Amino acid sequence: GAGVSQSPSNKVTEKGKDVELRCDPISGHTALYWYRQSLGQGLEFLIYFQGNSAPDKSGLPSDRFSAERTGGSVSTLTIQRTQQEDSAVYLCASSLTGGTASNQPQHFGDGTRLSIL
Amino acid sequence: GESVGLHLPTLSVQEGDNSIINCAYSNSASDYFIWYKQESGKGPQFIIDIRSNMDKRQGQRVTVLLNKTVKHLSLQIAATQPGDSAVYFCAENRAGTASKLTFGTGTRLQVTL
Numbered sequence: 477g478a479g480v481s482q483s484p485s486n487k488v489t490e491k492g493k494d495v496e497l498r499c500d501p502i503s504g505h506t507a508l509y510w511y512r513q514s515l516g517q518g519l520e521f522l523i524y525f526q527g528n529s530a531p532d533k534s535g536l537p538s539d540r541f542s543a544e545r546t547g548g549s550v551s552t553l554t555i556q557r558t559q560q561e562d563s564a565v566y567l568c569a570s571s572l573t574g575g576t577a578s579n580q581p582q583h584f585g586d587g588t589r590l591s592i593l
Numbered sequence: 594g595e596s597v598g599l600h601l602p603t604l605s606v607q608e609g610d611n612s613i614i615n616c617a618y619s620n621s622a623s624d625y626f627i628w629y630k631q632e633s634g635k636g637p638q639f640i641i642d643i644r645s646n647m648d649k650r651q652g653q654r655v656t657v658l659l660n661k662t663v664k665h666l667s668l669q670i671a672a673t674q675p676g677d678s679a680v681y682f683c684a685e686n687r688a689g690t691a692s693k694l695t696f697g698t699g700t701r702l703q704v705t706l
Contacts, residue, residue: 480636507692518682518696519637532693567636574692579625579644582694584636 478502480585482568488591491560497553497588499568507574508551509582510543511535513565522566525551526574555590563592605703612670614700616683621664625686627694628657628668630679637682640668670702678704 481500489495501508510522521535525545536542540558545551555562569582606612618626624645629637641652643659643666650657656669666683680701684694 509693511694511696518698519684519694521693521695524693532690535693569636571692579642579686580692581627581639581642582692583639584629586634586636 480568480570480583482566482585482588484588485586486589486591488593489558490593491558493558494554494556495558495590497555497566497568497590499551499553499570499585501549501551501568501570502583503549505570505572505583506548507571507580507582508545509569509571510551510553511567511569511584513567513587515564519567522553524574558590558592560592563590565589602698603701603703605705606673607705608673608675610673612668612673612677612702614668614670614681614683614702616666616668616697618664618666618683618685620685620687621661622688623685624688626657626659626666627684627686628655628666629682629684630677631682631699632679640681673702673704675704675706678702 483498508525511519513519523543524532527548528545540556543553565587567587569584571580571582627642628640630640631637641655641657643650643657654671658667680699682696682699684696
């Protein structure tokens with residue numbers, strides 16, 4: 477079956493520009509997550525959606541970062557006025573359910589590699 | 594600070610041998626653990642998970658062991674194959690954090706022929 481799909485796979489943009497990254501979760505998965513992975517590093521949590529609501533935004537590094545989810549499906553992560561330190565791979569994951577007691581594995585897409593010049 | 598970490602950054606194993614990748618976690622409240630495999634240019638791929646009420650769980654060629662006393666997690670891969678070469682991450686879900694995963698820094702497994 478189809479996994480988590482992310483687009484674009486690569487994005488190169490100039491410092492100061494805005495970027496939008498898209499995530500299509502696995503069909504039927506109610507929970508959606510965004511993570512960031514810097515070169516050679518582990519994954520850093522950004523935000524968690526349950527349905528269209530984001531009960532945990534604690535990982536967003538600054539107010540330049542925002543995300544939304546519509547129809548309980550597709551999510552977009554927007555970075556405004558990009559900076560060079562925003563360069564990283566942005567990964568999206570989904571799980572069947574979310575919440576503290578769900579203990580469901582998260583399934584990842586292949587990410588968007590973002591490079592800020 | 595609290596973290597999930599790995600003892601060895603790189604592990605080299607001969608094809609056919611068993612591999613053991615270790616992970617230490619610091620939060621005794623963590624109740625769910627996952628191992629992921631990440632190949633170059635790909636997203637993390639789910640391997641196996643374990644809940645804190647278990648000590649051991651087996652999958653196909655993989656076994657995860659959880660020692661809550663010393664807060665240690667390990668992934669054992671039987672009969673390691675070249676296709677197992679990748680970076681392996683452990684991740685924990687800390688109780689009360691709405692399924693947010695905290696990842697370790699990763700161990701690179703190199704399989705030699």
